[in-house]
Amino acid sequence: MLQVSGLFCERGDRQLLNGLSFTLKPGQLLHVRGANGAGKTSLLRIIAGLLLPTAGDVLWQGKPTQQQREDYHGDLLYLGHLDGVKGDLSCIENLRIDNELLGAEISEASMMAALEKLGLSGFEEVFAKQLSQGQHRRVGLCRLLMSQAKLWVLDEPFNALDVKAVGLLAGLIEVHLERGGMALLTTHQDVPLSTERVSEITLGQV
Amino acid sequence: MNINWFKYASPASFYPLAGKMIPWFAVPAVILAVIGLIMGLFILPPDFKQGESYRIIFIHVPAAWMSMVIYLAMAFWAIIGMVWNSRLSSMMATALAPTGAIFCFLALWTGALWGKPTWGTYWVWDARLTTQLILLFMYFGYMALHAAIEDPRRAARASGLLAVVGAFNVPIIYFSVQWWNTLHQGASITPTKSEMAASMASVMLIMAIAAWLYSIAVTLKRVRCEILDRERHAAWVAELSTEAK
Amino acid sequence: MLAIFHTILARELTLGLRRKADVLMTLFFCVIVASMFPLAVGPEPALLKTMGAGIIWVAALLASLLSLERLFSADYIDGTLEQMIISRHPLALIVFAKVVAHWLTTGLPLVLISPLLALQYGLEVQDGLVLVATLLIGTPILSLLGAVGAALTLGLRGGGVLISLLVLPLFVPVLIFGAAAVDDAAAGLVIEGHFSLLGAMLVSALILTPWAVASALRISIE
Amino acid sequence: MAELFDMGKHTWFVWGSYAVFFIFIVAELVLLGRRRRTIWQRLSRIKRMNSGDNNET
Numbered sequence: 001m002l003q004v005s006g007l008f009c010e011r012g013d014r015q016l017l018n019g020l021s022f023t024l025k026p027g028q029l030l031h032v033r034g035a036n037g038a039g040k041t042s043l044l045r046i047i048a049g050l051l052l053p054t055a056g057d058v059l060w061q062g063k064p065t066q067q068q069r070e071d072y073h074g075d076l077l078y079l080g081h082l083d084g085v086k087g088d089l090s091c092i093e094n095l096r097i098d099n100e101l102l103g104a105e106i107s108e109a110s111m112m113a114a115l116e117k118l119g120l121s122g123f124e125e126v127f128a129k130q131l132s133q134g135q136h137r138r139v140g141l142c143r144l145l146m147s148q149a150k151l152w153v154l155d156e157p158f159n160a161l162d163v164k165a166v167g168l169l170a171g172l173i174e175v176h177l178e179r180g181g182m183a184l185l186t187t188h189q190d191v192p193l194s195t196e197r198v199s200e201i202t203l204g205q206v
Numbered sequence: 207m208n209i210n211w212f213k214y215a216s217p218a219s220f221y222p223l224a225g226k227m228i229p230w231f232a233v234p235a236v237i238l239a240v241i242g243l244i245m246g247l248f249i250l251p252p253d254f255k256q257g258e259s260y261r262i263i264f265i266h267v268p269a270a271w272m273s274m275v276i277y278l279a280m281a282f283w284a285i286i287g288m289v290w291n292s293r294l295s296s297m298m299a300t301a302l303a304p305t306g307a308i309f310c311f312l313a314l315w316t317g318a319l320w321g322k323p324t325w326g327t328y329w330v331w332d333a334r335l336t337t338q339l340i341l342l343f344m345y346f347g348y349m350a351l352h353a354a355i356e357d358p359r360r361a362a363r364a365s366g367l368l369a370v371v372g373a374f375n376v377p378i379i380y381f382s383v384q385w386w387n388t389l390h391q392g393a394s395i396t397p398t399k400s401e402m403a404a405s406m407a408s409v410m411l412i413m414a415i416a417a418w419l420y421s422i423a424v425t426l427k428r429v430r431c432e433i434l435d436r437e438r439h440a441a442w443v444a445e446l447s448t449e450a451k
Numbered sequence: 452m453l454a455i456f457h458t459i460l461a462r463e464l465t466l467g468l469r470r471k472a473d474v475l476m477t478l479f480f481c482v483i484v485a486s487m488f489p490l491a492v493g494p495e496p497a498l499l500k501t502m503g504a505g506i507i508w509v510a511a512l513l514a515s516l517l518s519l520e521r522l523f524s525a526d527y528i529d530g531t532l533e534q535m536i537i538s539r540h541p542l543a544l545i546v547f548a549k550v551v552a553h554w555l556t557t558g559l560p561l562v563l564i565s566p567l568l569a570l571q572y573g574l575e576v577q578d579g580l581v582l583v584a585t586l587l588i589g590t591p592i593l594s595l596l597g598a599v600g601a602a603l604t605l606g607l608r609g610g611g612v613l614i615s616l617l618v619l620p621l622f623v624p625v626l627i628f629g630a631a632a633v634d635d636a637a638a639g640l641v642i643e644g645h646f647s648l649l650g651a652m653l654v655s656a657l658i659l660t661p662w663a664v665a666s667a668l669r670i671s672i673e
Numbered sequence: 674m675a676e677l678f679d680m681g682k683h684t685w686f687v688w689g690s691y692a693v694f695f696i697f698i699v700a701e702l703v704l705l706g707r708r709r710r711t712i713w714q715r716l717s718r719i720k721r722m723n724s725g726d727n728n729e730t
Contacts, residue, residue: 082530
């Protein structure tokens with residue numbers, strides 16, 4: 001269970017997220033809305049532990065994340081604006097590294113299956129830099145299939161994806177939520193998910 | 207009587223306290239400096255060997271001490287800033303740097319000017335002067351890193367870490383330069399430490415204390431600027447700026 | 452725990468081999484810098500012999516300094532650094548693997564080419580060996596300390612010059628003992644002391660810098 | 674009075690170093706004072722900005 005209380009964040013001269021608080025329970029998805037520059041990405045990076053808030057804290061299973069950094073990161077999967085895919089490595093090589101980083105310990109076959117599921121079959125040995133932007137992003141999205149993380153933090157996961165990929169991603173999120181997982185995401189499209197799981201907060205007017 | 211230290215750890219409550227403390231350090235600094243200068247420049251007799259030029263040590267040595275002490279103080283505050291994640295102490299480290307750099311440069315400058323009459327050359331690869339030069343590079347490195355990062359909080363934390371790594375290396379650098387200097391003994395003339403007469407030692411002490419007080423006063427003044435800069439959104443700064451005008 | 456070290460090391464080495472140009476560039480830089488000095492100070496053999504060790508050491512130091520920037524910047528740009536920071540493994544271990552890989556792709560080639568430069572400067576054979584030994588112990592320290600500078604200046608414009616300003620003062624002790632060991636060997640003096648000091652620096656750097664680099668990365672990634 | 678300031682052949686060096694020392698200390702204080710003023714101007718500008726756009730946020 002994720003608890004966020006009294007978050008303050010400062011970007012240059014501007015105050016974002018003044019005193020934001022919310023809790024996220026298993027099976028719930030939080031859709032973070034807000035205009036550009038309202039602090040959506042900062043919020044997600046704070047929760048992922050990449051950005052230190054000016055004040056307030058993030059609790060995972062009741063304990064602050066800074067005190068249990070390795071355990072918390074074991075349960076976390078973060079996909080930011082950057083795909084996190086190495087251009088000079090082939091798709092399968094990228095996945096082998098991610099497999100180790102995520103501690104997923106999955107077999108070579110299931111990595112191939114993940115690539116195939118995301119429509120990248122045949123591209124296993126191709127260097128990531130030779131792929132299109134959509135394909136490049138989907139290599140990053142393979143992490144969703146590989147990791148058993150309980151908490152997904154996804155920053156604009158749907159952009160640069162074609163319609164089929166958007167549907168596929170929405171399905172993955174749906175399955176994750178049914179398995180008791182939690183997710184936080186930002187997107188400008190409306191979220192194609194069954195509504196009762198989705199709660200929303202809007203930054204900027206808080 | 208337990209002083210609640212953490213009360214003063216918040217910038218809002220430290221700002222007025224620093225304001226009140228500045229005169230307590232500035233005034234005695236000026237008094238001591240004047241006394242030291244008068245005694246050092248006019249009252250003390252000229253040195254039989256070096257003549258008048260030895261009077262430069264009354265500013266050279268305190269400046270050299272202060273440059274070293276301030277760098278270690280910066281590392282001290284940086285460590286506290288990192289351990290307790292307290293913004294105020296990382297601001298203190300940032301506020302100390304310019305004064306330390308100026309003392310470091312002055313120590314080198316006065317060292318060179320003192321070197322010309324006593325050893326015949328402006329620059330001597332003496333262990334202390336060489337370490338002073340490297341310390342000056344470390345100050346510039348600290349300030350350059352702090353200036354290169356826009357976000358003040360990240361800048362303070364990054365340069366704080368550099369100060370800690372630097373402070374850890376200062377003794378290593380000093381001893382390796384010291385050893386290097388004695389190894390190439392033949393190549394350069396090293397100034398032997400002439401034993402100081404009691405009166406000279408007392409003037410040196412006065413000037414050192416004056417330098418200490420001056421540094422504290424200037425740092426407090428600069429940390430107030432840092433606080434205002436960093437807390438410009440805080441409510442207490444807003445209503446402070448109305449009545450201050 | 453070892454698996455992550457092995458994976459990151461293998462990843463960095465494959466990346467390093469795929470970009471051979473970077474590795475060769477630092478090597479050629481070191482050779483070019485070392486060959487500049489005779490052009491500047493004249494070919495007089497006795498002079499070059501005395502200055503040889505110092506020049507080669509400075510050239511190696513500048514070459515490893517030059518290659519520090521690409522230690523983290525490529526991963527920072529494509530987002531893989533973020534994934535490493537929030538992985539379940541201790542960041543210090545991942546950073547240590549990257550620094551070892553960096554040393555293997557820059558420090559080690561410098562060590563291997565230094566005998567060639569020693570000949571160019573007319574150093575005796577056993578002095579050349581001492582030079583190689585000091586570089587072998589010294590270059591890892593340069594990579595470790597340099598990694599702290601690279602992490603602190605991540606994503607800053609003008610990072611290259613800034614790194615040198617931050618890191619060169621820290622390189623001074625290594626340079627002093629590295630170059631002095633060869634001069635003392637040439638003068639027939641005992642040099643065990645130099646190596647024990649260099650070894651002490653290496654051990655302390657091995658223990659302390661990964662932690663410093665990890666916290667520097669966490670600061671710079673914000 | 675003149676012989677007070679006369680430092681023999683070292684006059685130039687002694688007074689040179691004290692002069693440089695004095696110049697740097699004064700420069701530090703002057704720059705610090707100027708920095709304080711610019712901060713205060715910036716604060717009042719922020720204050721006007723905030724009071725000006727209360728209705729906008």
